[in-house]
Amino acid sequence: MLPSELLFSYKRGAQVYPRFLRREQYVWAEQVLNLIREHQHRTRGELQAALRALEGDSPDYRIVRGFAHLALNAAEFTLATGELEPEALRREVFALAAERGGYGEDRAREVLETVAPRYRLEAETLREALYADLPENHLLTALPDFTSDRLVDRYNLAQAQGLLYSALYLRLAAHRNVPGEYRRLFQHLKFHGLMYAVEGNLDDGYQIYVDGPASLFKQTRKYGLQMAMFLPALLRVSRWEMEAMLQRDGMELSYRLDSQSPLKPLTAAPSAYDSLLEESFARRWEKLGTPWSLEREVEIVDLKGTVFVPDFALRHPDGRVAHVEIMGFWHPDYLRRKLDKLRRAAMPDLIVAVSERLNAGADDFRDIPGPVVFFKGKLEPRQVLAVLEAAAGTPSS
Amino acid sequence: MRAHRDARRIAHATPGKLRTLGMIFANHPSAKTVIFTEDNATAYEVSQRFLIPCLTHQTAIKERQAFLDGFKAGSYTAIVTSNVLNEGVDVPDASVGVILSGSASAREFVQRLGRILRRGDGKQAILYEVIAKETREERVADRRRTPPDADRKAERIEATLALFDSSRPSPAEKGRT
Numbered sequence: 001m002l003p004s005e006l007l008f009s010y011k012r013g014a015q016v017y018p019r020f021l022r023r024e025q026y027v028w029a030e031q032v033l034n035l036i037r038e039h040q041h042r043t044r045g046e047l048q049a050a051l052r053a054l055e056g057d058s059p060d061y062r063i064v065r066g067f068a069h070l071a072l073n074a075a076e077f078t079l080a081t082g083e084l085e086p087e088a089l090r091r092e093v094f095a096l097a098a099e100r101g102g103y104g105e106d107r108a109r110e111v112l113e114t115v116a117p118r119y120r121l122e123a124e125t126l127r128e129a130l131y132a133d134l135p136e137n138h139l140l141t142a143l144p145d146f147t148s149d150r151l152v153d154r155y156n157l158a159q160a161q162g163l164l165y166s167a168l169y170l171r172l173a174a175h176r177n178v179p180g181e182y183r184r185l186f187q188h189l190k191f192h193g194l195m196y197a198v199e200g201n202l203d204d205g206y207q208i209y210v211d212g213p214a215s216l217f218k219q220t221r222k223y224g225l226q227m228a229m230f231l232p233a234l235l236r237v238s239r240w241e242m243e244a245m246l247q248r249d250g251m252e253l254s255y256r257l258d259s260q261s262p263l264k265p266l267t268a269a270p271s272a273y274d275s276l277l278e279e280s281f282a283r284r285w286e287k288l289g290t291p292w293s294l295e296r297e298v299e300i301v302d303l304k305g306t307v308f309v310p311d312f313a314l315r316h317p318d319g320r321v322a323h324v325e326i327m328g329f330w331h332p333d334y335l336r337r338k339l340d341k342l343r344r345a346a347m348p349d350l351i352v353a354v355s356e357r358l359n360a361g362a363d364d365f366r367d368i369p370g371p372v373v374f375f376k377g378k379l380e381p382r383q384v385l386a387v388l389e390a391a392a393g394t395p396s397s
Numbered sequence: 398m399r400a401h402r403d404a405r406r407i408a409h410a411t412p413g414k415l416r417t418l419g420m421i422f423a424n425h426p427s428a429k430t431v432i433f434t435e436d437n438a439t440a441y442e443v444s445q446r447f448l449i450p451c452l453t454h455q456t457a458i459k460e461r462q463a464f465l466d467g468f469k470a471g472s473y474t475a476i477v478t479s480n481v482l483n484e485g486v487d488v489p490d491a492s493v494g495v496i497l498s499g500s501a502s503a504r505e506f507v508q509r510l511g512r513i514l515r516r517g518d519g520k521q522a523i524l525y526e527v528i529a530k531e532t533r534e535e536r537v538a539d540r541r542r543t544p545p546d547a548d549r550k551a552e553r554i555e556a557t558l559a560l561f562d563s564s565r566p567s568p569a570e571k572g573r574t
Binding site: 090096097102104128134 | 426447460474
């Protein structure tokens, strides 16, 4: 994804469109990648200077910067000093230089020659190492592993994503897709922590309404990014339409995309666990060493007109199954809709984990058949396990 | 483009400025010295050349505090900084100030002066400005030297040493009181 200053769009009436690359601009992708390749094992500062020289006075300079941004997101930089900590080196060298009294180039050289052998370095290498931790002195060690065509795809996708940073809401229609695709779509909505409502069913397709960051009680940039990050997941569904309403310059603008768009999904499937709350839960669950295994593949529970997709399924080798739903967002309307769904789903094997930030009390969950646990900050896997064991009447060993 | 050309000329002038800085150190071997630079690159270069603690906006707060405390306690006698010390940071007592790149405005100039002199009431302090000849720096410095109504602090300037030729540094004194 790209920062706002590298995004382009244009308006036609009340419609807004991302500005995709023109064919003659593709050439910059190859040039940026070549320049990056030439700078392997060289510093970020040198690379940046070379990129600035490449953009020169070209009116396309922001395209060059966009390509560079996306390509370097997939690159790796490391400290040239390896295990040595530049900050510790500075402390030692500056202290020794000060002890000797009186600053001068010759004295500095003597100090470096005294200290360098302790680290098996040359004096001048030590001098360089003093500031190896500055970002511009980091070495480019791993190159982005994609071609210029893929970089062009990423760039266009990033432009399409960028418009969603400020979406008020979006409506999705997905129809005539295979069930597996729907499941993946709902999973990604959940995993990106997006608040959504669904109508429809497997046969006729689904209408999905997704709340945007701009309509959240408390606007967060993080939420906008999650929404934009969801777009690549949508591209993996065969047939879809999207309309987003954006708030721009005091106007509401409509932004439409559909499966006919030239956008291509990323080669690697987007990670299923991008919602931080759930990712950290899944990771910590693994560490518990319980026979209950946490499953990513969850079912779509058809609620006649809408769907309910629990966050996780937990499966025990003896065949028992439980589901977990984590409620972490604070938004009264969302909470009301979610509670309504939980009641309709009436799943006795569903454990509902509620953040104390939600401002919901035990009363709100009275007519929900499954167990409810409240958590502060992070949901502790132990809390969930305790509920499972209590239900089975087998205290933990 | 003009900014670009100037940047190159200034970068070209840096070796001469560093030599001049070495001369200033030689003239005041044990004086507490603060060196001001306009850009981070020059600050790091001074730091690497003379092994002086350096403060820029990139310096972590902990390290910055350690350097300032060390300078205050006298364990370091010099410190180099890009614009971070311009405002809002209490610079400890110093008796020599060196401005190493001079596109600063008159206000910044007076501010820097005030900073190093603040704790030195009743004492004399020296502020040097090292400028590269034939760049905008020179014009800026000239313009500033005739302020219509200089701050009283400016009157405490003992001497301003200027660098003239980057190939053969021959500091000439433009003293005024």
